[in-house]
Amino acid sequence: MPGRNTNDLTIFQDAERGDPYARLGLAYMYHHGKNIDPDSDLAVKWYIKSSNSGCSRAKWELAKIFRDGTIAERDNEKFIKYLKAAAESGVPEAKVELGIAHLIGDHVEINEERAFQWINSAARQDNLMGQFILGYMYGNGIGVDRDLSKREEWYTKIGLRGNGELFYWIGRNFEYGLLNIKTDPYEAGRWYKMGADMGHEKCILCWRAVLSALDGGARDSLEEREARIMNTGVEKEKLVREQALVTADRFFEEGDDEKAFSFYRMAADLGNPDALFTLAMLYHTGIHVKRNDNTAIALLTKASLVDSEDAQFMLGMLYEEGRGVKKDKEEAIKYYTKAAANGYLAAYYRLSLYMDNPEIHVRNSVAVMR
Numbered sequence: 001m002p003g004r005n006t007n008d009l010t011i012f013q014d015a016e017r018g019d020p021y022a023r024l025g026l027a028y029m030y031h032h033g034k035n036i037d038p039d040s041d042l043a044v045k046w047y048i049k050s051s052n053s054g055c056s057r058a059k060w061e062l063a064k065i066f067r068d069g070t071i072a073e074r075d076n077e078k079f080i081k082y083l084k085a086a087a088e089s090g091v092p093e094a095k096v097e098l099g100i101a102h103l104i105g106d107h108v109e110i111n112e113e114r115a116f117q118w119i120n121s122a123a124r125q126d127n128l129m130g131q132f133i134l135g136y137m138y139g140n141g142i143g144v145d146r147d148l149s150k151r152e153e154w155y156t157k158i159g160l161r162g163n164g165e166l167f168y169w170i171g172r173n174f175e176y177g178l179l180n181i182k183t184d185p186y187e188a189g190r191w192y193k194m195g196a197d198m199g200h201e202k203c204i205l206c207w208r209a210v211l212s213a214l215d216g217g218a219r220d221s222l223e224e225r226e227a228r229i230m231n232t233g234v235e236k237e238k239l240v241r242e243q244a245l246v247t248a249d250r251f252f253e254e255g256d257d258e259k260a261f262s263f264y265r266m267a268a269d270l271g272n273p274d275a276l277f278t279l280a281m282l283y284h285t286g287i288h289v290k291r292n293d294n295t296a297i298a299l300l301t302k303a304s305l306v307d308s309e310d311a312q313f314m315l316g317m318l319y320e321e322g323r324g325v326k327k328d329k330e331e332a333i334k335y336y337t338k339a340a341a342n343g344y345l346a347a348y349y350r351l352s353l354y355m356d357n358p359e360i361h362v363r364n365s366v367a368v369m370r
Contacts, residue, residue, distance in 0.1 A: 010022075011025050011026055011029075011346070011349055012026065014349075015046065015049075018053055019053070019349075019352070020050050020053035020054050020055035020058070021050075021055060021348045021349040021351075021352040021358060022349050022352075023046050023047075023049045023050035023053055023055065023058070024046075024047070024050040024055050024057060024058050024061075024345050024346075024348055024349065025345060025346035025347075025348060025349035025350075026046045026346075027042075027043050027044075027045075027046035027047040027049075027050055027058065027061070027345070028043075028061075028344070028345035028346050029346055030042040030043035030046060031043035031047075031071060034346065040071035040072065043071055044062075044065065044071060044072050047061050047062050047065070048062065051082070051085070055348075055359075056086060056089035056090055056091050056359055057086075057091065057345065057348065057359055059082050059085040059086035059089055059091070059094070060082070060083075060086040060091045060093060060094050061345070062078070062082040062086075063079055063082035063083040063085075063086055063094060063097075066078040066079040066082060067079040067083075076107050079107065080101075080107050080108060083097060083098055083101070084098065087118060090125075090359075090360075092121075092122040092125040092126075092127035092130060092363070093122075093127065093129075095118045095119070095121050095122035095125075095127070095130065096118070096119060096122045096127060096129050096130045096133065098118050099114075099115040099116070099117075099118035099119035099122065099130075099133065100115070100119075100133070101115075102114045102115035102118065103115045103142070103143075103180070104180060112142050112143035113143050113144075114143075115137075115142075115143050116134075116137055116142070116143030116144050117143075119133050119134050119137060120134055123154065125363065126161075128158055128161065128162060128166060131154050131157050131158050132154070132155075132158055132170060134154050135150070135151045135152075135153075135154030135155045135158070136151070136181065138150040138151040138154065139151035140182070158170075159194055162194070163195075163198070163200075164195035164198045164199070164200025164202075164203055165195075165200070167191045167192065167194045167195035167198075167200065167203055168191075168192070168195050168200060168202045168203050168206065170191040171187075171188045171189070171190075171191035171192040171195070171203065171206055171207075171210075172188070172206070174187040174188035174191065175188035175192075175206070175210060176222050176225075185210050185213065185214055186214075188206075188210050189207060189210040189211065189214070191203075192204075192206045192207035192210060193207050195207075201232050201233060201234045202229055202232060202234065202235075205228060205229065205232060206225070206229075209225065209228075237270060240270065241267050241270040241271065241272045241275075242267075242272070244263045244264075244266040244267035244270065244272070244275070245263070245264070245267040245272050245274055245275050247263045248260050248261075248262075248263035248264040248266075248267060248275065248278070251263060252264075257287055257288040258288060260288070261279075261282060261287075261288045261289065264278050264279045264282065265279065268299070271306055272306075273303050273306045273307055273308035273311070274308065274310075276299055276300075276302055276303035276306065276308060276311065277299075277300065277303045277308045277310045277311045277314075279299050280295075280296045280297075280299035280300045280303060280311065280314075281296070283295045283296040283299065284296040293324045294324075296324075297315075297318065297324050297325060299311075300314055300315050300318075301315065304335065304338065307338075307342055308342075309338075309339045309342035309343055309344035309347075310339075310344065312335045312336075312338040312339035312342065312344065312347075313335070313336065313339040313344045313346065313347050313350075315331075315335040316331075316332045316333075316334075316335035316336035316339060316347065316350060317332075317350070319331040319332040319335060320332035320336075320350070329354070332350075333351065333354055336350045336351045337351065337361065337362055337365050337366060338366065340358065340362045341362050341365070341366035348362070
């Protein structure tokens with residue numbers, strides 16, 4: 001939008017003037033305490049203002065807030081109100097949730113045909129969850145005539161775009177009949193095999209377990225399987241990584257910068273995105289170490305690669321303003337897009353400086369599953 005100042009203070013001014021994405025960004029900042037003291041009441045206030053200004057993402061955020069009772073009291077009537085508004089505004093995640101609600105009768109009437117319509121719409125927006133459920137509905141004749149070729153068509157799309165963690169989640173639901181999915185060890189094996197072929201450790205374990213059970217071996221209970229999963233190398237490393245970050249945060253709060261830095265480094269070396277971002281900020285501010293913005297930017301870039309939305313947003317600002325890096329509008333937009341896709345909602349406001357509808361841009365640029 002020509003002529004708009006990109007100074008940080010303008011988000012407050014633009015929010016007061018009615019800009020939907022400034023209102024969304026301000027709500028997010030109050031919600032999560034980003035560069036401002038957190039305030040649940042103000043967060044909800046600005047989400048509602050953003051929603052009333054036509055922001056689809058604000059409608060979805062409000063639906064989740066009233067569904068979960070996070071920063072406002074749980075309210076099923078408001079949950080459904082904002083869920084329908086978000087779905088009707090084109091938010092694919094909301095369409096999936098509304099479709100599921102119609103399948104199981106969650107605060108709306110059970111209506112399989114309507115569920116199919118919402119799930120189908122989300123799937124055609126490249127929402128992976130929607131594509132899986134749509135394939136399952138075709139395979140079982142739920143809300144639509146049974147059509148195994150259509151099932152395979154949608155399952156193939158997921159196979160081409162999904163990752164090991166998604167395949168593990170799908171396989172687990174088929175193996176143990178979770179989330180109203182019919183138990184099917186053969187389907188479970190199919191999805192585990194996809195993840196196993198990618199080297200996903202949990203999928204490898206589960207695939208072998210399913211093959212053994214189909215061959216007459218003992219079948220793990222869900223509790224037994226979860227215990228085995230927790231004993232895999234990837235889960236053990238995840239636990240060490242998370243514990244290192246918690247320890248680092250505790251030392252930092254206690255004022256022991258040396259020990260905090262050591263544990264942030266440990267967590268960062270294990271790939272923790274929050275630790276990488278915090279380490280970058282320590283180098284940027286010179287806390288415990290000599291200030292070094294080159295190292296900070298390198299760490300931010302590394303954190304971005306493991307989906308730190310904070311790092312992605314910070315890199316967007318650096319490239320936008322030319323601080324520590326060469327000014328580059330395209331790089332700024334790239335990083336703001338990633339940040340927005342990963343949930344840093346203030347990035348939508350920064351993107352709105354360059355385009356009319358950043359929500360559509362983000363949906364078209366990145367496959368978002370949340």
